[in-house]
Amino acid sequence: MRRDISMIVTARTRPPRALPAAALLAAVLVLSLASCSRAEQESARATQLAELAQKAAQGVGGERCAALEERLDRLERKLERIGTGELRPAAAGTEGGKEQEAATHSGSDEAAATDQGAGTAGGAATPPEVREFGLTISEPSPPVRIVVWHAYRGREKEAFEKCLTLFSGRYPGIETDAQEVPFSALRDKIVVTIPRGTGPDLFVYAHNNIGDWLLKGGILAPLSSYIEKYDSFDNLARFLPDTVKALAYEGTLYGLPLAFKSHALFYNRALVKEPPRTIEDLVRIGKEAQAAGGDGEERTQGLVYDAGLLYNHAGFAHAFGATILDEQGKAHIDTPEFQASAELVRDLFTNAQILPDLNDTMGTFLFNSGKAAFVIKGPWFLGEVDAGVEYGVALLPEVAEGKPMKPFLGSEGVFLSAGSRNPDAAFQVMRYLVSDVPARIRYLEGDQLVANLDVYEDAQLKARANPALDVFRRQAENTVIMSSRPEMQAVWSTVDNALRNALFGGADVKKTLAEAQAKVEHDIAGMGTK
Numbered sequence: 001m002r003r004d005i006s007m008i009v010t011a012r013t014r015p016p017r018a019l020p021a022a023a024l025l026a027a028v029l030v031l032s033l034a035s036c037s038r039a040e041q042e043s044a045r046a047t048q049l050a051e052l053a054q055k056a057a058q059g060v061g062g063e064r065c066a067a068l069e070e071r072l073d074r075l076e077r078k079l080e081r082i083g084t085g086e087l088r089p090a091a092a093g094t095e096g097g098k099e100q101e102a103a104t105h106s107g108s109d110e111a112a113a114t115d116q117g118a119g120t121a122g123g124a125a126t127p128p129e130v131r132e133f134g135l136t137i138s139e140p141s142p143p144v145r146i147v148v149w150h151a152y153r154g155r156e157k158e159a160f161e162k163c164l165t166l167f168s169g170r171y172p173g174i175e176t177d178a179q180e181v182p183f184s185a186l187r188d189k190i191v192v193t194i195p196r197g198t199g200p201d202l203f204v205y206a207h208n209n210i211g212d213w214l215l216k217g218g219i220l221a222p223l224s225s226y227i228e229k230y231d232s233f234d235n236l237a238r239f240l241p242d243t244v245k246a247l248a249y250e251g252t253l254y255g256l257p258l259a260f261k262s263h264a265l266f267y268n269r270a271l272v273k274e275p276p277r278t279i280e281d282l283v284r285i286g287k288e289a290q291a292a293g294g295d296g297e298e299r300t301q302g303l304v305y306d307a308g309l310l311y312n313h314a315g316f317a318h319a320f321g322a323t324i325l326d327e328q329g330k331a332h333i334d335t336p337e338f339q340a341s342a343e344l345v346r347d348l349f350t351n352a353q354i355l356p357d358l359n360d361t362m363g364t365f366l367f368n369s370g371k372a373a374f375v376i377k378g379p380w381f382l383g384e385v386d387a388g389v390e391y392g393v394a395l396l397p398e399v400a401e402g403k404p405m406k407p408f409l410g411s412e413g414v415f416l417s418a419g420s421r422n423p424d425a426a427f428q429v430m431r432y433l434v435s436d437v438p439a440r441i442r443y444l445e446g447d448q449l450v451a452n453l454d455v456y457e458d459a460q461l462k463a464r465a466n467p468a469l470d471v472f473r474r475q476a477e478n479t480v481i482m483s484s485r486p487e488m489q490a491v492w493s494t495v496d497n498a499l500r501n502a503l504f505g506g507a508d509v510k511k512t513l514a515e516a517q518a519k520v521e522h523d524i525a526g527m528g529t530k
Contacts (some may be wrong), residue, residue, distance in 0.1 A: 020459070021349065056276035098153050129418050130454075133435040136230040139173030144422040146176050147205040148414075151183035151216055153447075154383045159446030160204075163438040167429060174425045194219045194419045201420040202429060206261070207246040207411040210254055211486040223253045226427040239434070241472075243451040244480045246411035248435040256414025256434045257451035259333035259442070261378045262479045263407035264395045264472050266385070271300065271373045279344070282374065282397050291371035298371070302354025304363035305376040307345050308500035310492055312360075312376065312409060317479045318406035319399040321445035324495075329487035329524065333495055334517035339509055344399060346503045357504040367391075379449045379472050393468040395475050400476040411451065490523035 008357055018147075034375055034499025152160050157180060179200065181189055186479070187209065193199035194220035213219040226273040229232055236244050243257035265282075271289040276282040293300025305312055317324060322337035332338065348355035358366075364373040368386040375381070378398070385391055396405035414433055420426045432438060439452035449472050455461055456473055498516035501507040 004420065018121045021529055028158065039359050072399070075111045095466075098514060100431065115411065115483060130436045130440070133432050133437065135174075137424055137428060139171055140422070141173060142427055143175050146202060146420075146426050147172060147188065147200040148178050148429070149200040150178065150179050151181055151186045151204070152473045153180075155444040156442070156448055158382070158443075159448065160433075162445070163433060163441055164429070165430050166438075166441075171428075174428060175198055175209060176429060190219065190524060191216060194417050197419045198380050199417055199424060201417055201426040202414055203417065204258060204414050205411065206482075207255065207413055208482045208484045208488065210247070210249045210484040212489055214249060214357065215486045218418050220254045221418045222425060223256070223427070224421070226416070227253070228247075230424070230427055231431055238436075239451045239456060240453055240476060242409055242476070242479070242481055243411040245412075246409065246484065247413045248345070249484055255411075256430050258409050258434060259412040259448050260476060261410045261412060261449065261477055262472065263312070263376050263378050263396060263405075264468075265396050265474045266367065266375045266377055266381060267392050267394065269371060269390045269392055270370060272392075275392060276374075276397045277402075283348070283354055284404045286373050287352070290354065293371065300370075301356055301366055301372045303348065303374045304356065304358060304366050304372040305357060306358070306360045306514065307349070307503055308357075308496060309360075310495040310499060313345065313499055314480070314482075315376070315405035315407035317347055317400060319403045320344075321420050325483040325485060325488050325491055327485075329485045331487070331491055331517065331520045331524065333491075333498070333520060334510075334514045339513055341399075342499065342502050342513065344508050346509065349503055379447070379469070382447050382466060382468055393471045395471065402462070404478045406478050406480050407475070408482040409476060410482050416462045443466055487524045488529060491520050494519050494523070 046074045058423065148164060149155070150160060161178045164178045168174065168176045186203070186205065187430055190199065190203055190205070191213070195216070202211040229419065239257045240260060244253070247253055247255040247257060255454070265275060268289075271292070272285055272515045276285055282303065290300050290302050307313060314324065317338050320337040320340045322335060322341060323332045324338075325331050347354070349357065360377075363372065363375050363377075364381070364384055367375045368384075370389065377384075396407065414430050416423060416426055416430065434452060436454055439450045439455050440461060443450045443455045445468050447469065449469055455465075456470065462470060494516050499513045502512040504511045
């Protein structure tokens with residue numbers, strides 16, 4: 001038995017490999033549940049997951065080959081060294097200034113990232129060298145076509161697809177076909193099509209579904225052998241370490257990091273002169289903005305975000321030390337830490353009265369209408385703020401001395417489909433998308449919070465980018481990686497309902513969280529994931 005590596009996994013048991021029949025059954029399940037009620041869906045899903053786990057367990061071999069064990073050991077050692085900083089390049093600097101310096105909106109559309117900023121006027125520091133990308137296979141002849149699914153829109157879409165166009169222009173033996181799939185449909189399409197062999201070669205998605213995809217089987221291809229054959233594990237050091245950790249499951253890497261996402265604090269500069277450092281500051285400033293904005297339906301709101309969603313609440317919960325789902329797949333909802341976070345947010349609604357009960361869409365409308373002082377959002381909000389709104393972005397405040405809010409960190413990866421007909425060529429496209437020049441294009445032209453740290457170390461490049469991106473990068477130092485275990489699928493909706501009842505429905509906080517804990521435990525027990 002190999003030693004535990006805390007950076008990646010605590011349990012050494014690898015996920016069972018599902019039989020093809022089980023994978024097909026999982027695909028059919030998505031279609032058959034489309035017309036069922038929510039309760040019927042949850043019941044059917046729990047039953048199906050248990051059956052899948054049983055079928056998968058029957059297909060697990062008794063011994064692994066020695067070569068695979070050796071590859072996994074090497075991968076884990078590399079990831080551990082990245083996590084400790086041993087392989088990380090020079091620290092991604094934040095150039096002086098306050099720790100929580102606010103960022104002003106900047107929609108930089110200047111020269112493309114292929115201009116590598118070689119000049120150093122006025123004695124400025126020399127930018128980091130941009131590493132040249134090169135294929136590590138021979139160009140296929142005849143050409144092969146690599147289909148890439150993504151859900152990007154607007155500037156992100158344009159920048160991402162520009163990168164793929166540049167790749168195909170440089171390497172005509174590997175044609176790329178970028179296909180936009182609406183985010184609301186992308187997850188189901190992945191689950192349904194890939195096991196049937198009708199899906200893409202590559203797809204872009206957040207890391208948190210990895211465990212669920214592995215349980216279903218036939219969706220993800222592990223990257224260990226491709227990295228060994230066509231790249232180097234040392235190159236993983238170019239990325240924010242947590243983005244690599246997030247894409248590893250049970251010691252195996254399943255994706256390469258394109259970008260990362262977390263929450264930060266947006267504020268309207270017409271209403272807020274200085275961003276808050278503490279929750280007390282936020283309440284005070286929010287009340288002042290409300291008082292200046294009048295009464296009635298058109299009143300100005302202090303803080304707007306959908307507080308009834310666990311994803312949005314996680315920053316408060318983690319600030320108090322809560323662990324929502326541990327590495328063994330056990331939920332921790334009925335705890336003093338989680339209760340304290342819920343009571344704090346409820347107080348913002350009931351006593352401070354700076355937090356209304358509304359959804360994210362309404363929050364966006366109010367912020368763009370100049371009727372909200374603060375909003376908690378992720379980097380995607382940069383493309384949703386109206387051009388006429390002068391805003392800043394700051395780190396999330398402390399809920400108490402030494403207890404900063406810690407939102408979820410999501411690693412947005414590019415994944416290799418288990419059904420790709422040209423996996424070697426597809427891996428070359430993956431390598432290119434996360435390399436230096438495409439990272440610069442996505443950073444400058446797509447306002448994307450890229451995982452490649454080199455872009456943040458180039459002062460000239462950073463000066464041309466939206467300064468909000470550097471705030472989000474610094475916020476990443478106070479985040480918690482969102483769990484990718486399949487048990488997390490049993491947590492989301494139950495805790496969402498509990499939060500809404502406890503925060504806005506007048507329900508007893510402790511009792512409501514205890515009931516949510518019991519339901520989550522019951523649902524996890526029926527999943528058959530252990």
